[in-house]
Amino acid sequence: MPKPKPNRTREDRITDEIVVDAYNETERAMSWYYYLEEKLQFPFKARCISSRTISPLKKGEDVEVVAMAEADDCMREMFVRIEFAGRKLGVPLSQLEASKTAPETREAMEDWRYWVAMGYEF
Numbered sequence: 001m002p003k004p005k006p007n008r009t010r011e012d013r014i015t016d017e018i019v020v021d022a023y024n025e026t027e028r029a030m031s032w033y034y035y036l037e038e039k040l041q042f043p044f045k046a047r048c049i050s051s052r053t054i055s056p057l058k059k060g061e062d063v064e065v066v067a068m069a070e071a072d073d074c075m076r077e078m079f080v081r082i083e084f085a086g087r088k089l090g091v092p093l094s095q096l097e098a099s100k101t102a103p104e105t106r107e108a109m110e111d112w113r114y115w116v117a118m119g120y121e122f
Contacts, residue, residue, distance in 0.1 A: 004117050014111060025122040029075045032112070032122075036078060036093070037068045039108035046082075046096040046109075055091045056084065065096065076122070078112055 018035045022028040043066045048057040057063065069079035069090040079090040094116045098106045 002117065003119065004114060006118075007114065010111060010114050014115060018111070026075065028122040030071070032078060032115075033068065033071050033074045036108055036112065039104050040065070040068070040080075041102045041105045042067050044101040044105055045099040046101075047099050048095055049097045050095055052092055052095050055095055056089075057082075057091055057095060062099065063091075063096070077116075 019028050019031045022031040043064050046063055046065050048055075048059055048061045048063065051057070051059050063082040063084060065080045065082050066088060067081045068074070069081055073079050073090060078093040080093050080096070081088050081090055084091075093109065094113050096109065097113075098109050
């Protein structure tokens with residue numbers, strides 16, 4: 001994922017709304033988790049925008065995102081649960097782009113992908 005140009009509005013939202021008062025890795029991970037859990041409106045359609053060795057998805061595949069993964073699974077990276085091949089499994093949120101979804105969901109997903117693309121860590 002190429003590093004985007006800094007986006008002051010997005011940076012301010014991340015600093016002032018998402019990771020505000022989060023002083024260590026665990027607090028930042030949980031801040032992101034609860035922000036995404038609140039903003040993402042499940043279920044929604046998404047498209048895979050990049051392949052990952054930890055995921056069965058291929059670039060261009062469409063999926064239905066049904067929920068956030070368990071909080072314990074999101075301590076290093078944010079994962080969501082999708083319906084895939086007749087079962088529900090977790091995939092990295094950064095691998096997905098929302099399709100025809102609520103603006104709030106799209107913005108939250110873009111916030112997370114921006115964080116990842118900028119190289120920020122918990």
